[in-house]
Amino acid sequence: xxxxxxxxxxxxxxxxxxxxxxxxxxxxxxxxxxxxxxxxxxxxxxxxxxxxxxxxxxxxxxxxxxxxxxxxxxxxxxxxxxxxxxxxxxxxxxxxxxxxxxxxxxxxxxxxxxxxxxxxxxxxxxxxxxxxxxxxxxxxxxxxxxxxxxxxxxxxxxxxxxxxxxxxxxxxxxxxxxxxxxxxxxxxxxxxxxxxxxxxxxxxxxxxxxxxxxxxxxxxxxxxxxxxxxxxxxxxxxxxxxxxxxxxxxxxxxxxxxxxxxxxxxxxxxxxxxxxxxxxxxxxxxxxxxxxxxxxxxxxxxxxxxxxxxxxxxxxxxxxxxxxxxxxxxxxxxxxxxxxx
Amino acid sequence: xxxxxxxxxxxxxxxxxxxxxxxxxxxxxxxxxxxxxxxxxxxxxxxxxxxxxxxxxxxxxxxxxxxxxxxxxxxxxxxxxxxxxxxxxxxxxxxxxxxxxxxxxxxxxxxxxxxxxxxxxxxxxxxxxxxxxxxxxxxxxxxxxxxxxxxxxxxxxxxxxxxxxxxxxxxxxxxxxxxxxxxxxxxxxxxxxxxxxxxxxxxxxxxxxxxxxxxxxxxxxxxxxxxxxxxxxxxxxxxxxxxxxxxxxxxxxxxxxxxxxxxxxxxxxxxxxxxxxxxxxxxxxxxxxxxxxxxxxxxxxxxxxxxxxxxxxxxxxxxxxxxxxxxxxxxxxxxxxxxxx
Numbered sequence: 259x260x261x262x263x264x265x266x267x268x269x270x271x272x273x274x275x276x277x278x279x280x281x282x283x284x285x286x287x288x289x290x291x292x293x294x295x296x297x298x299x300x301x302x303x304x305x306x307x308x309x310x311x312x313x314x315x316x317x318x319x320x321x322x323x324x325x326x327x328x329x330x331x332x333x334x335x336x337x338x339x340x341x342x343x344x345x346x347x348x349x350x351x352x353x354x355x356x357x358x359x360x361x362x363x364x365x366x367x368x369x370x371x372x373x374x375x376x377x378x379x380x381x382x383x384x385x386x387x388x389x390x391x392x393x394x395x396x397x398x399x400x401x402x403x404x405x406x407x408x409x410x411x412x413x414x415x416x417x418x419x420x421x422x423x424x425x426x427x428x429x430x431x432x433x434x435x436x437x438x439x440x441x442x443x444x445x446x447x448x449x450x451x452x453x454x455x456x457x458x459x460x461x462x463x464x465x466x467x468x469x470x471x472x473x474x475x476x477x478x479x480x481x482x483x484x485x486x487x488x489x490x491x492x493x494x495x496x497x498x499x500x501x502x503x504x505x506x507x508x509x510x511x512x513x514x515x516x517x518x519x520x521x522x523x524x525x526x527x528x529x530x531x532x533x534x535x536x537x538x539x540x541x542x543x544x545x546x547x548x549x550x551x552x553x554x555x556x557x558x559x560x561x562x563x564x565x566x567x568x569x570x571x572x573x574x575x576x577x578x579x580x581x582x583x584x585x586x587x588x589x590x591x592x593x594x595x596x597x598x599x
Numbered sequence: 600x601x602x603x604x605x606x607x608x609x610x611x612x613x614x615x616x617x618x619x620x621x622x623x624x625x626x627x628x629x630x631x632x633x634x635x636x637x638x639x640x641x642x643x644x645x646x647x648x649x650x651x652x653x654x655x656x657x658x659x660x661x662x663x664x665x666x667x668x669x670x671x672x673x674x675x676x677x678x679x680x681x682x683x684x685x686x687x688x689x690x691x692x693x694x695x696x697x698x699x700x701x702x703x704x705x706x707x708x709x710x711x712x713x714x715x716x717x718x719x720x721x722x723x724x725x726x727x728x729x730x731x732x733x734x735x736x737x738x739x740x741x742x743x744x745x746x747x748x749x750x751x752x753x754x755x756x757x758x759x760x761x762x763x764x765x766x767x768x769x770x771x772x773x774x775x776x777x778x779x780x781x782x783x784x785x786x787x788x789x790x791x792x793x794x795x796x797x798x799x800x801x802x803x804x805x806x807x808x809x810x811x812x813x814x815x816x817x818x819x820x821x822x823x824x825x826x827x828x829x830x831x832x833x834x835x836x837x838x839x840x841x842x843x844x845x846x847x848x849x850x851x852x853x854x855x856x857x858x859x860x861x862x863x864x865x866x867x868x869x870x871x872x873x874x875x876x877x878x879x880x881x882x883x884x885x886x887x888x889x890x891x892x893x894x895x896x897x898x899x900x901x902x903x904x905x906x907x908x909x910x911x912x913x914x915x916x917x918x919x920x921x922x923x924x925x926x927x928x929x930x931x932x933x934x935x936x937x938x939x940x
Contacts, residue, residue: 331871334675335705364676365708367869392837405884407893412884420833422840430836432829464890482823488773488899489830491884492761495771496733498880499763499872505880526867528708530672531840539839539846543746543753543832549805552748558829 260581261573267581268293271305274587278312280322280344287346295378296576297569298562302442303378305576309583311344311374313515320344320374325351334359334366337501340373342518348373349382353525360391360527369501370523375512379419380433380559386527387421387429394526395419396493401507403437404477406487409464411477412506414521415440416493424540425533432558436490438479444470497522601922602914608922609634612646615928619653621663621685628687636719637917638910639903643783644719646917650924652685652715654856661685661715666692675700675707678842681714683859689714690723694866701732701870710842711864716853720760721774721900727868728762728770735867736760737834742848744778745818747828750805752818753847755862756781757834765881766874773899777831779820785811838863 262270268289275285288311296304314320324343328351331337336356340348352368359366376382376397386393399414419433438458447454448470456466459473467473480487498505503522511519546555569575576584609630616626629652637645655661665684669692672678677697681689693709700707717723717738727734740755760774779799788795789811797807800814808814821828839846844863852860887896910916917925 330705332701332703332705334707335870360673362673363704364671364673365706365867366675367706392840394837404890405887405896407889408884408887408896409890410887412887418830420830420837422833422836424836430833432833434826434829460890464888481826484897484899485775485822486826488775489759489761491899492763492771492773495763495765495877495880496735496761496872499733499874499877500869502873502875505876506883508876526706528841529676531837532843533840534843535846535849536836536840539836542847543749546746546749546751546753547805548748549745549750549801555746555749556825558825558832 259575259577262576262581263573264293264297264570267296267305267574267576270588271308271584274308274312274584274590277587277590278315278322280315284322284344284347287350288344291346291377291381293574294381294566296574297566298378298380299565300378300562301577302440305584306580307375307377308587309580310513310515312587314374314511317515319511319515319518324348326370326373328352328355334363336366336368338368338370338373340370343373345374345376345523346381349376349523349525353382353386353527356525356527357386357389357391360529364530365526365528367500367527368525369497370525371501371503372518372520373523374519376523378433379417380421380431380562382525383419383421383433384429384431387423387431390423390531392423392528392531393419393421394528396497396524398494398497398503398509398521398523399512400509400521402441402478403480403490404460404464405491406480406484409460409477413480413487413490413494414509415478416490416497418489418493422536423531423533424536426537426540428563430536430540430557430559434481436481436486436493438481438486441474441478444473444478448474497524500524600916600918603917603922604914605634605638605911608637608646608915608917611929612649612925615649615653615925615931618928618931619656619663621656625663625685625688628691629685632687632718632722634915635722635907637915638907639719639721640906641719641903642918643781646925647921648716648718649928650921651854651856653928655715658856660852660856660859665689667711667714669693669696675704677707677709679709679711679714681711684714686715686717686864687722690717690864690866694723694727694868697866697868698727698730698732701868705871706867706869708841708868709866710838711866712842712844713859713861714864715860717864719774720758721762721772721903723866724760724762724774725770725772728764728772731764731872733764733869733872734760734762735869737838737865739835739838739844739850739862739864740853741850741862743782743819744821744831745801745805746832747821747825750801750818754821754828754831754835755850756819757831757838759830759834763877764872764874765877767878767881769901769904771877771881771898771900775822777822777827777834779822779827782815782819785814785819789815838865841865
């Protein structure tokens with residue numbers, strides 16, 4: 259797998275998006291989000307996604323300039339129609355509004371529909387927490403997860419990220435899907451020809467399978483059985499009720515190249531969290547005696563952050579086909595729009 | 600186990616609290632909360648808790664009249680010092696303020712410290728959702744849960760409840776701890792002399808155990824391994840940062856009879872959720888073909904609600920010792936305060 263210098267990956271990917279018709283500033287945001295995932299070791303949310311976005315742009319499913327229409331429902335609740343804009347572009351415009359508003363009101367919420375894939379939620383929550391605010395972010399996706407006790411996918415992977423400033427150099431940031439694993443991990447097992455563990459997924463008929471190929475046509479289990487299902491379902495309902503997003507198998511457009519994207523995102527920003535005692539508590543956790551089979555007790559988010567620091571210096575592994583495709587797109591002819599505008 | 604008529608259980612328990620010095624209106628709230636848990640089949644959060652609260656009242660750890668001191672930090676963020684008041688009394692006063700405020704601002708938050716055990720979170724969120732608002736509630740507790748990869752309890756059971764109006768007669772309500780099981784369930788296994796499953800808990804040395812007696816002195820696993828740990832830790836930090844509550848092993852007072860209670864609670868109330876499509880989606884889930892080994896696919900909260908309806912009619916099972924103790928307390932001599940006031 260090629261190891262690409264961070265700056266080269268960034269510039270090449272930005273150029274590819276600009277060639278595809280994305281304004282430079284929006285390409286910068288979108289690539290920063292993807293690259294942050296690759297740097298942290300989450301390639302499923304990284305530059306891998308560029309090719310599909312370029313396809314969606316070419317198909318006219320995305321307005322690469324749109325920042326969304328913002329409507330305040332009360333002083334602390336921002337409802338956003340993303341107007342088919344890029345996920346991080348629409349979200350950033352909304353966050354500019356709600357982080358400022360939360361400084362006045364204490365808490366503010368943005369609920370977004372009709373924008374593209376939000377990407378790795380930690381990218382958003384980490385920045386909010388670095389500015390001294392706490393954040394809770396929810397997002398929905400295509401139905402990939404079966405209800406606990408069900409046979410077929412009826413829920414998104416519905417991730418949650420929470421970030422809290424701690425008084426340490428870096429905030430606490432957790433970010434997890436409510437699925438047992440990501441579909442990307444199942445694809446990785448399929449590519450390696452390895453069996454998946456028996457509790458990860460069901461096949462297309464809804465029976466347990468250890469065959470990753472069968473699982474790709476089936477449904478992923480919710481994490482933590484009934485409890486993770488309850489959380490994932492709560493997020494599905496809450497995000498839809500607040501943003502107007504679609505539900506369950508009606509959700510499309512974060513993975514395919516043919517449907518407008520109708521999932522939803524919810525950002526809750528809370529001002530003025532206190533940091534007293536948080537670092538001391540985290541230090542106790544880091545210093546805790548590990549259980550047998552563990553080297554140490556981890557604080558969520560810290561392994562990815564360490565990997566990011568290392569890769570900023572030494573380069574980012576990017577799958578060969580992904581990197582070749584990005585280079586190809588970056589060198590392509592300018593689009594008709596670029597020629598005429 | 601005695602089956603007690605709902606009204607008899609309610610009146611007797613209210614009388615016991617009034618005898619212990621609780622104003623009648625506050626006793627009514629506290630008993631309604633407990634009894635709702637018994638009705639739904641969650642006795643660990645039910646009238647079982649009355650005896651310990653009476654002990655805490657006798658020890659002067661509780662101000663049964665306190666409704667808390669409320670301070671607005673911005674228009675949408677209410678910070679509450681519970682002043683050692685009863686959990687539901689302080690929370691209800693805060694909810695009166697933030698549910699009204701959310702109708703103006705779209706979203707409002709209450710963060711509470713220094714009040715007694717909040718009890719079953721679904722009691723709060725269900726009522727908020729019946730009034731047409733969405734709710735997210737978090738609460739912390741004594742450290743009973745080990746970090747993933749750790750040996751000793753360093754986190755509370757840190758439950759979350761989310762409720763969303765759906766357009767159906769009843770709102771969607773989920774309520775789950777971030778622990779694998781409750782300490783109450785482990786006590787139940789111990790009382791029956793049965794082994795617990797191997798992934799539920801660690802013993803006092805931090806080694807896996809199937810002996811419930813050993814688990815009682817040890818730590819409960821987080822649900823869903825690393826993911827549930829990440830969520831539980833996020834809630835621990837967020838609740839403390841927003842409310843000023845203690846953290847980890849510094850948290851006391853929801854279980855013992857000697858410490859002031861210093862855990863925290865966070866209520867987020869969101870106004871104006873839309874119900875379009877929610878009921879149709881839930882109907883699809885209820886009608887889904889169950890996996891092998893399952894009778895049907897459940898929507899979280901509905902089994903408890905059905906049990907509650909049944910027990911409202913046919914009576915509530917209450918453990919013999921619990922019911923005898925409540926009857927004894929209800930018949931006891933009035934307290935000194937009642938004689939003099």
